[in-house]
């Protein structure tokens with residue numbers, strides 16, 4: 217069964233309830249200030265489409281942060297409501313809560329076309345996928361739209377359970393459409409050579425994705441703190457670099473597999489005596505006792521750039537070093553530059569690699585930058601996501 221998209225829905229005179237990912241970063245000192253509005257901006261296409269295609273009312277839903285099932289005004293969606301109103305040129309009414317009786321009244325009034333429900337995660341029932349909570353949300357509307365790609369790997373009431381109440385009336389928005397089209401170019405039949413670059417801090421978080429990717433890629437380039445457990449598993453000294461015993465045994469498992477010839481590891485490093493101290497190049501695989509690896513070295517960059525140059529499809533997840541500190545950012549920036557110069561389909565799989573690409577100023581040169589790190593990795597791993605499956609088939 218195919219996924220139904222919002223442009224296939226008859227919206228005229230309908231009340232639409234739509235789930236977005238407005239989980240934006242807020243200024244720590246002044247929590248009314250949104251420091252990066254990308255997630256809201258990404259939702260505007262779907263919101264504008266719904267509003268200009270005859271919907272009577274639009275109810276918006278999102279989570280923000282982790283208020284642990286309690287009403288905590290540090291996590292109010294108020295700043296989101298204000299920003300949305302300015303972008304839409306319409307009033308956006310923020311409800312007291314998702315179960316506020318006033319919502320039904322608002323739906324009966326002629327004014328107030330756009331209603332934003334207060335943070336879904338003020339209710340523990342959201343993350344526990346509570347059926348009654350999902351039903352309460354569903355009872356507000358005729359049509360359900362999910363465009364929260366970043367939350368589509370969650371089985372929550374607003375992303376999953378709610379689908380039960382919208383048989384043949386559940387649609388995906390344009391953001392999900394774009395994300396799935398891009399991911400299919402990597403998951404389906406990626407054009408070869410297919411190169412994946414995996415970095416970041418923890419092997420255990422990404423073990424499954426590495427094992428999955430090794431089946432389909434031609435080369436897997438490993439960088440960041442991810443590299444040291446692999447080097448250690450090969451019997452090399454990694455000094456004081458981040459490296460847990462658990463990660464070393466996972467790395468051993470991967471290196472013992474018949475696909476391990478596809479793996480490339482750093483051959484040199486930028487290190488430091490302390491976390492983020494003076495940078496010291498180390499021109500060999502092994503890292504001396506007192507040093508920790510914090511970035512890939514120049515020879516590694518060259519080898520990785522050469523692999524990227526040959527590729528037709530490139531997936532990148534996780535930075536090549538402690539890129540937040542400019543002394544250790546060159547490895548990540550050189551990967552961003554190689555991707556920007558490549559003619560391959562380049563997909564940045566979310567999370568910190570997106571920040572690295574943004575910092576490099578080369579974001580516009582990438583084919584696709586995913587808005588959901590966890591969701592995109594899970595899609596690559598499993599070929600589907602609970603929130604997307606539920607839109608297709610409903611839930612039993």
Ligand code: AMP
Nearest residue numbers: 416417418440441509510534537538539
């Ligand atoms: P992840 O969330 O697993 O993608 O990890 C991203 C984080 O790993 C970023 O904050 C990086 O600064 C950090 N990181 C990457 N390489 C290293 C390294 N060699 N040593 C310490 N932290 C690193």
